[in-house]
Amino acid sequence: MIYHNRRSIPYYSFQNLDSYPELQHAVFTRHGGVSPPPWDSLNLGWAVGDDDANVEANYRRWTLQFGIPRDDLATTHQVHGNKVLVAGAEPMGDVPGRADAMITATPLLPLTQRYADCTPILMFDPVKHACGIAHAGWRGTVARCAESTVQAMHSQFGSDPADIVAAVGPAIGPCCYEVGAEVVSAIERSQRQPEQLLSRPSNEGGVHLDLWTANATQLQDAGVGSVEVAGLCTSCHRHIFFSHRGDGGKSGRFAAFIMLNTPSCL
Template structure:
């Protein structure tokens, strides 16, 4: 498959050995106690603009097809769909501590929490899941404390430093040290494709003082190119994650609309892919 890649240090691998193809990060793949992957548009049953592995309900896709897509991703991880845990994403910086009681919520049984864009757990065989179609998925693993996290970080979540909040939760509940945590920033919109207004740029200038030149390119027409990847890298480093433990995807959703769902490339007519992480 022809994938347009960015010039970053991390080269995501396209694992096609399972029924559902997954993009994976080498730094996480080396741990036998962990399973992870970023899904693509391939491997599902959804049709039309949702073709084929869409995980979002209520946007016009068939519930039966979405349910089958969840069944397939669960099977790819060696579990059943009632072991999946999902977010209820509203562009917040809120993180939920996931327990065994949350298994299957939002997939095989009703979701009873709201405004949740991040998840952490130390429970094995629970598949943490976040969803996106240009926003940035970030997954976290502490191999010492044996705990994991995942978050959906759009521009609001990035300004709100949701990645830092995930690390705080891992520290508070599981005793993690951020310096031990390995982070993977998944496929999402790159700085070359992400144009924002002055209002959004001003939010980043306030939250990331001293880093404006690294994360914003002024187009001198009332718009800026915004680097979410770099903003999240800065957040993680300032929170104590080692630079060598931050792995940034080399794949932009907007530049690969045949491979990945992209809100901007499709003008909003699309499904969502998932970022998944699980302790074995």
């Protein structure tokens, strides 16, 4: 990933997605907003204890920086599943649908979701001019949300997975993500080669899960041609990102967004 800090709100972008001028995307950090601790400062999550006025001010700050009308944002109520919403086909309404992924072929429709240890996944098909965003913690990984998003781009827009350029963003890493027996067993049942995703770094500690590799593998197994993995652990880097685990459960949410430009923007 590439770090951009020349404007008031710093963000990261992925190298493989940056090569397409017909696409805009960003992964924000916890910096550049107005929220006080423990949501300092660019908290984009509601219902985490922060004042809604701060959250709204934060949305206005980042959309202003990118020249995006605040009310154009499409998002979902994230529920740790594998449902994919198609945005742009019809108005999404004021109440976000319950889903963990969104796809669109509509230009200038920014898709955004929120994270604090779960895995951000961004996708772009430069041939069919479609994009998508997904959110996968352990439940979404077990439900194969990343794979479902690729399949939805194929069924909705005719995307050939080989054309899709995808990125796996900052999430809690195998260094920090200790999981219990329920998660181990769900991963063993749902993933190909689960032994590559589960490790025991020390004799005293428990089993650790690698969400980065799990989701990158799902994308590759679905035929995605290019997958970039950020490899940044939100818990190790909780001074940069919000981390639910690293911040002891009292934390904000950072966001990612992806949007198709119109041809006139090129």
